Amino acid sequence: MTLSNADIACRRATFRQLHAQGCFVLPNPWDAGSARYLQRQGFQALATTSAGCAWSEGRPDGAVSLQATLEHLRVMVSATALPLNADFGDGFGATPQQVAEAVSAAIDTGVAALSIEDASGMADAPLRPIDDAVARLRAARDAIDRAGGGVLLVGRAENFFVGVPDLQDALQRLRAYADAGADVLYAPGISTREQISAVVAAAGAKPVNLLVGGPTPLSLQEIAALGVRRISLGGALARAAWGGLMQATLPIVQEGRFDGLQQAASGAALNALFR
Template sequence: MNKVDVFRALHRRRAPDDPLVLPGPWDAASARVFTQTGFPALATPSAGIAHSLGYEDGAVPADEMFAAVARVSRAVDVPVSADLEGGYGLAPKELVERLLETGAVGCNLEDSGGGVLKDPHQHAEWLAEVRHAAGAALLVNARVDVFAYGDGNPERAIERAALYVAAGADCVYPIGAPTGVLPLLRSGIQGPINVHGRLDGGGPIPAELGELGATRVTFGPGLLRWASLALEGMAGELMKRP
């Protein structure tokens, strides 16, 4: 199977306590660490790449983001999905072409811009154009930002998810959804659901998220922040040495 087929297969028939865990590499070195540890696929975080390149989240120029994704894809043999935020204002055909040139086989696309929710019907039409341009070459993860920038109503999230799935999205990502509403979202959304995992011990582990309804778990820039804390500790030890 090619990489996109492998990636699709990883989303299918998963046991409830075994969601697909996708670490978020911010560069080639971190990508190699994750794959050498045994993870079967990766999902680059836009915020993690932004911080690694010296930008604020959401401020990375498209050229630099695609270049960063390409470096990650070249460094590993497993499928890579890329967080492309809101698509950088590119037409669907150009967005897809540029992403495929990086070697990635999946993408995360947000339904908000500047902290404001987009019209769901217009966004669904745009996603349908992305799907048409990509054909079967990409696994599209449609982010639903109702809990991040909307009123947090699970029913609104389910309505948006239905539009995006109908438009051709392979997976939906209700980012920021409280753990308690995951079973409701699972019952109302067709297909795979992406859930944001936490690394600070303050939330369920991936297996528990899977039992609540997650098909896959991502961490945004959390792993970069975790690595930065470890580096900070090592730097502190160096400062203590004569």
């Protein structure tokens, strides 16, 4: 499906408006089929998952190239009529200039938003120095501004995701990312009311994204009451699908039994969904 400039602009405006008030769930499909299913379920927008995309290609998270990621974004943008938020890793560049070039290419796919994270990928120093992270985010901001069209920029503080659960450092990073031009702030891995409230307070007027990657005692309504604007699921839906595959095949391999196929979706229902 080829999208017109007007259609892309409409999606971006719709996505921006979703962040103005209230709280919405932003689920993360990993392919065109899961995206279309989620659209049919009534979700208002979608986000890609770098992990889900990588697993679908038989790769670990972080091992998908820029070009493969851009192709995935084109497929996902075309799969539904919903705005799409791109999980864009660290920006796919060794330098801020290279990040800006990659972001420009991502914008051309028709996405409504993209995120830049500050993880370094190095075990001994899993977070980039804050000045480096800010420079990369500013480069992304400049690329978005040059392109026009209203793409949202999400700044991510990865502290709790990479084993450095320092809340004060995460808050400092998020404030710096807001000053650098991030439209939405995101600290994946926070989970308690106190942590969430602290991030919302640090964000000020900026919308906050909360990752819910598994069961939580907090309901959607309770999360909304804390001031969160959007809830993403990360790779959780992809992991649920992989969990279903594992549960279906293990009895076959271990016991020669086919009981695990009981929960399989109906072929007729799937055909009807995609017809």
